[in-house]
Amino acid sequence: MNIIPVILCGGAGTRLWPLSRKSFPKQFVPLIDNKSLLQLTLERVMGLASLEKSNITSNSLICVASEEHRFLVSEAIESASASNEVIASQIKKSVLLEPFGKNTAAAMSIAALVNQQIEDPNELLLFCPADHHIPDQTSFLITIQKGINAAQLGAIVTFGVMPTFPSTAYGYIKEGKARGDGSKQVGQFIEKPDLDQASQLLLMGGVLWNTGIFLVSTQTLLKALQKHAPDILQSCKLSMASASKETGASNQFDLDKTFAPIFTRPDIESFRTCRAESIDYAVLEHFAEVAVVPFKGQWSDVGSWSAIAELTHTDSSGNRVEGRGIALHSKNTFIHAPHRAVVSLGTDNLLIIDTPDALLVVQRDHVEKVKEVVTRLEKDHLTEAVTHRKVARPWGWYDSVDMGNRFKVKRIGVKPGASLSLQMHHHRAEHWIVVAGTAEVTRGTETFLLSENQSTYIPIGEVHRLKNPGKVILEMIEVQSGSYLDEDDIVRIEDTYGRAPLE
Secondary structure: OEEEEEEEOOOOOHHHOOOOEOOEOHHHOEEEOOEEHHHHHHHHHHOHHHOOOOOOEOOEEEEEEEHHHHHHHHHHHHHHHHHOHHHHOOOEEEEEEEOOOOHHHHHHHHHHHHHHHHOOOOOEEEEEEOOOEOOOHHHHHHHHHHOHHHHHOOOEEEEEEOOOOOOOOOOEEEEEEEOOOOOEEEEEEEOOOOHHHHHHHHHHOOEEEEEEEEEEEHHHHHHHHHHHOHHHHHHHHHHHHOOEEEOOOOOOOOOOOOOOOEEEEOOHHHHHOOOOOOHHHHHHOOOOOEEEEEEOOOOEOOOOHHHHHHOOOEOOOOOEEEEEEEEEOOEOOEEEEEEEEEEEEOOEOEEEEEEOOEEEEEEHHHHHHHHHHHHHHHHOOOHHHOOOOEEEEOOEEEEEEEEEOOEEEEEEEEOOOOEOOEEEOOOEEEEEEEEEOOEEEEEOOEEEEEOOOOEEEEOOOOOEEEEOOOOOOEEEEEEEEEOOOOOOOOEEEEOOOOOOOOO
16 A cells, blocks of 8 residues: 655744744754754655555655745755665655645645646545654554555544643544444544643543544545535645646755655645635544544654653753753753753743743743744734744855844855855945855856955945855855845845745
8 A cells, every 4th residue: 555645844833932933933943863843754754665564655755835945845855865865765755835824624635636646546645744753653653554444445544642641732532433444433523622621531531632643545535625625625726737846956956856856836826715724624523434543652743842841851850951051949940042051040830942032931831822922023023933043045044143233244154065146235235254165256247266264345236146166064254234234135136946036
């Protein structure tokens, strides 16, 4: 049986602010062993065909992501592929780039429609959120295998985790009668409960946490959508009928062509009309054949700072520390401090999360309300709601380390072989100083090389480009000066990555 994993990469991850932000959501943040949750998810599903004594094959992989995150998804695919090149080289990879987030019903629809066009409609699709932590890969794969029979018989199979405490952060699944195919019928989906209701559910028994992982044939899913959400399916059909594609590594210098995905962009106007709704509300609550299989391994949706804290070693006082944190005379305190010394003194039941441009201190009972902080920041038009001080770019990154009246200082890193766009600025001049690696500089009609400790000057209005021709990362300091220093003062003349003039 061929199973095609579909990784759902949407979501803003606002409950993990300030580490997760809208331009760099939690699924892309290197949270565990310096790997992102998306990379770990990709590595996990790439192992489907490697399960011993299994009849599972997996020759394709689909990611559904936001257009603005296309390069982050590409990098995660490359990193996951590099960890197992033999398996990865045999898997066809596709990335569907949504112009707008329309929730899981639309994301699953376009994935099913793509698979219907190029594969057997009776093949099974395994839908996985990109931001879950499941360290026991073997248990995960064995559990997925237990759902195959039910999915082949026309059920939508979901997977539930045995609850270990009365969580208010998860939805619940009430188990129904056994189906005879290794699964149970879903008796009821229960929305995220309050604490009293969650406690009652655990006492009642026969309930599971809802993981949001689904196994279903392409044919079954499309029929269910046609019956219960025909408007969503129709909008997705129209958008995919006029979709555009690009193949290979055309958008990224350093993406190995062996692992490069095919990018598919649904038609913007057709997709804009699609109703935004979760697959749970649109289909699952109405579909007659929904089955559940329990997963008994370790699982976390990493949905809050409490969940992150649980992944960290605890001391005798219940304190958990990451990075340069120090907990003195403190109890049950979590400190995330990768960049500088952060000290808690006499604290109890606090979560302290430090980043270069924002600090969050939250009492543990209020951790589920962190998303309200993001709402307030957006209302106040503060950039910390959206971007980090250090910003990822397809060519590398930049870090705004200092700024004042008429000046800004950035650290810039350019990946080997990568190049910034050919561009100019109306309001600022730039001084470039190379601190590591080699820079190829285009300035007006001249092109020249700079090595470590060398510098150059780009006048206002001068057309210019920066490229790394070497095999190690190029690091440099950029000092901007002028009357206007925001990022939208970029006139992009030519760009390798297909970005818009001001993207």
